[in-house]
Amino acid sequence: MLKKSLLARMLAGAATLAAVGVVAGAMPSSAAAPSYSYKCWGTSKDHCTVAVQAPKGWKFTQLDRDQAKFTKGSTEMLRVDGIYAKVSPKTQVARKTAELKKVPGLKILSLSNGVTPSEITWNNPKVVFYDVKYTYRDGARGQRVVTTRYADTLDGGNHALVELTVGGRAQDQAELDLVLRKATQTVTLVG
Known part of the structure; x- marks a missing residue:
């Protein structure tokens, strides 16, 4: 029984x-993982200065020679900028945090740093980065959560060479975290 x-x-x-x-x-x-493809941009059609793997299907807009953004509708965004700073990612994040304090309704959620392996064989095998994660209210789109990351892809943490920013709604964060991780591991300055 x-x-x-x-x-x-x-x-x-x-x-x-x-x-x-x-x-x-x-x-x-x-948190469904998007699929990715390489995109590069720069000074001309046959020479790129910045390259990254971005989500397939996201709209690409080149903002200037070293800066571009990828958007998914009006809610999610990845911006990549080859800033070539002469200061460390840590110093650059401190500067950004000071600038952000002027934004009305801003709330700093976290400051963090880390190291991740690079998928680019000619770069340093590891990418050193520092982040500032914050939230603010955009009149048209409502509450936004943004992470701005300064990364050193070549010099072991001595120079903030790239600025990577993801932004979206709170419910977009799982996907945006994946996008930021992939962009960090695949971004490179070519020229």
Whole structure:
């Protein structure tokens, strides 16, 4: 009798887990990993100065020689700028944080830093970066959450060579974190 009762509970538990798995599988994931492709831009059509892997399907807009942005509708954005700063990523993030304090309604969420492997074989094998994550209210788009990252792709943390920024709504953060990670690992200054 005890064996039948235990077996019945095990089968009922397995059926419940299977049903939860089906429901969870059917629900959309806010952290679904986008697919990526390389994009480069620079001084002319046949010479690029900055290259990065960005999400496929996001609209590309070159802002100037070393800066471009990728947008997904009006809610999500990745901006990449080859800034070639002569100061460290840590110093550059401190400067950015000071500038941000002038923004009405700004709230600094975090300051962080890290090291991640580079996927670019001719760069330094590791990218050193410093971040400032903040939120503010945009009149047209509502509350925005932004992470600005200063990265050194060549010199081990001595120079903020690239500024990477992702922004979107709070519910976009899982995808934007993936986009920022991929951009950090694949961004390179070519020329």
